[in-house]
Amino acid sequence: MSVGSLAIAPPRAVSAKQAGIAGVVLGALAWVITIPPLEVRSVVPSIVLAVAGILAGAWSLAGGERKLGIEAILVAVVAVAGAVASAKSSVATLESVFTWSALVAATLRYATPLLFAGLGGVISESSGVINIGLEGMMLMGCFWGIYGSDLLHSWVWGMLVAMLAGGLLALLHAFFSINLRANQIVSGTGINFLALGITGYFLEYHYGPNGTPLNISQVPNVHLPLIQHVGFFGAAFGSANLMTWVGLALVPALTFFLFRTRGGLRLRSVGEKPRAADTVGVSVIRIRYVAVVVSGMFAALGGAYLSVGFVGSFSNNMTNGRGFIALAAMIFGKWRPWGTLWACLLFGLGNALSDRISGVNQTLGTLFEALPYVLTLVAVAGLVGRSRAPAADGIPYVRE
């Protein structure tokens, strides 16, 4: 049977997979050539490229690469829409939106809080505990970071107090999910309410209606001496916040920990096959506790970046759903540190773009705000590769 189908299959110079990837690239190019620096002012080359992309996608589809083929076609269609939009806008508009150095800097700014919380999510969920409470833990870091920084006159202390607060809230989540075997999504929802209440209550209690003081010690920006004044690189990376660099450094560090060390192996084994891990003497309960508390500290750092690092003050519900976006980034990134980083950068780019587009066209900018969520929805629907959670994610462990 398989011999027969092999015999009638046409000989292929390129595999279906290669054709699909080429289709995606061609489709993307159809849009990329219309924006700075290339700025092709006609839609004709874009349409040619998009058609080529669609053909490659169709070829890939016929060759059995269903997802890749559909992706290539979708990218081409979206790219043509983008190319038409570019062609209709003036050169000045395009150049004000796509000022790449400023866009990169803004992307990093937006991605940093997401990255911390997202990496926290990776740690917690790798150990098998769903953490919907990331939002609340971020919010705790946000307020208590400001509180610590104000009280102890140093942003270092602010960060430590933030981590303590986020860790304590995470400890509560750990107690409910691990010891009491609660429904982790419900308990996470409770954590979010609790954080909203605690931060709002103590903001009012300590600072009253005037809000947090103005002269908060803030996390400094890192001025890179060599490239600070070097054109594009200087504007994009020359004065990023210290926390941004810490967040970026955490990605390879966490990858190394998860996949190259004994502790990481234990963490993952507890999330995938807790019974097996228990059998060989790994303490499921202890590892999950540590993982959840560390994830709370990470999320709190992300929140503290927002308040102590970036804005310098705290307002109620300041995180405004960023914890949920971080959760989405983690899923989009397939529960892996690098994947989470790319997803955070993508979401950050979406925010940065929508900011700049709002400067030109308010309504269009608002629609761009929804883009990360649409992408995540597409991702969880399995169109962009498969996302698989750790096997024991969300399942309380019961020792027999």
Add this chain to the structure above:
Amino acid sequence: MSLLEEELQAEAEEAGAAAALSPASLTAFRRGLSGITVPILTTVIAFVAGGLIVLATGHNPLSTYSSIFNGTGLNWLFPWVGGAERATAAGNLQQTLLNATPLILVGLAVAFAFRAGMFNIGGQGQYTVGWIVAVWVGSSFSGMPPVLHIAFAIVAAAAAGGAWAGIAGVLKATTGANEVISTIMLNWIAIWFGVYCFQLGGPLHNPHMPSTPVSNSVVGGAKLPVIWGSLQGLDVGIFISLALAVLFGLMINRSRLGYEARTVGFNPQAADYAGMNVGRTWIRVMVICGAFAGVAASLDILGWKFNLFTNDIQTSQIGFYGIAVALLGRTTAGGTVAAALLWGALLTGTSSRNFNLSIDPTLVQYLTFMIEGIIVLLVSTDVITLRLLRGGRRIGVVFKRRRSEEVPANQVAANETGANQGGGK
């Protein structure tokens, strides 16, 4: 063995019954959980914990709670409250019921999904698209006959909410996408879409308000009739809400869809084996959930809100309140109604219109969030509450035994070592 089962076993052993757990006794136990003792105890614990926070920050919890209570308008029920106080109470009670109206429905939207084994975090998004559609229909078609116009707006909002939730249902049924994530994403998409609609220059923005991001106002004919009070009084929406709660109860317990939903919720594999179409059930349940949330939104718009600011869309928390209400109400119709009334009362009692508060109203507002958080945490596992309940009962049992039975003292001690003093010796 779940912790609940362990609790049951401990209870059975204490009662001297056979230690074996029959499926029947488990079912009976679970049904017992849907009673009112545990939810009430949960609420009490949360209020006590909240009171401790008030106490720790230097305020008097009793006076705080009593002024919250008076702010809910429930003191209207006391016959001795009269005069101006009674008028204020009536206004507050109307507000409490207005708050409870959508909470009942959003709670049911969460509850129904829960019964079918799904977690609908998307109440917020379904409610938001219901808002958008209801305000659009209510502010257009000004020539329509009132009853028809109202019905049209409600049905359209229900359809929009249903379709929105249906996306999550279809994704779950066809691609296996987890509904928790997809509904969270749909929430944000709905919120940004709503902001897009009503912001300055948006497609549904009110052109007569060039500097305010607000929708057109609902025309007079599409407003729900007010039945009690004058200034933002209670409208007939509460009856629609209650009627739908009754319908929900009938549907879940008496209809084929309800039976299928519960079966799928217990065990999708078994439901599939029994010949039920699991995916179709998921989609249908989600659509109905979304429709409930959509109706909730339309009742708010047509009842008292009449227009929609982009800020309303960005700050609404009702989807999360709905989760708390449904869980506190044990996902039953009656429980959800009761929990929604409690929640509505809390919202009114702690709102800034309650001028009687002995402490800063902002503090009280955030105190409510804390109490809500503690309630949801406690509801996520019944174990703490159950243990307290069992502990209380055990003390009662020992007490009774001491008084009623004339047993030698040493025998009592022997009886008790096992149960109470465990590792004491």
